[in-house]
Amino acid sequence: MAAVRKRSKIQNIMTQFSYEHRRLDKQLSKIRKNTDELAHMLDSLGDKKGTEKKN
Numbered sequence: 684m685a686a687v688r689k690r691s692k693i694q695n696i697m698t699q700f701s702y703e704h705r706r707l708d709k710q711l712s713k714i715r716k717n718t719d720e721l722a723h724m725l726d727s728l729g730d731k732k733g734t735e736k737k738n
Contacts, residue, residue, distance in 0.1 A: 690698075
């Protein structure tokens with residue numbers, strides 16, 4: 684019979700912490716990408732509005 688190794692409470696907490704932060708990093712990278720695209724869109728819209736006001 685194989686020996687069963689039990690995980691300690693600290694190991695379980697550390698595993699959960701690393702899992703959650705990996706997921707958080709992936710979500711933040713998506714947000715950063717979308718923020719860059721949104722900033723670019725707003726800049727291009729701002730340029731169009733600026734030219735209309737001048738004419």
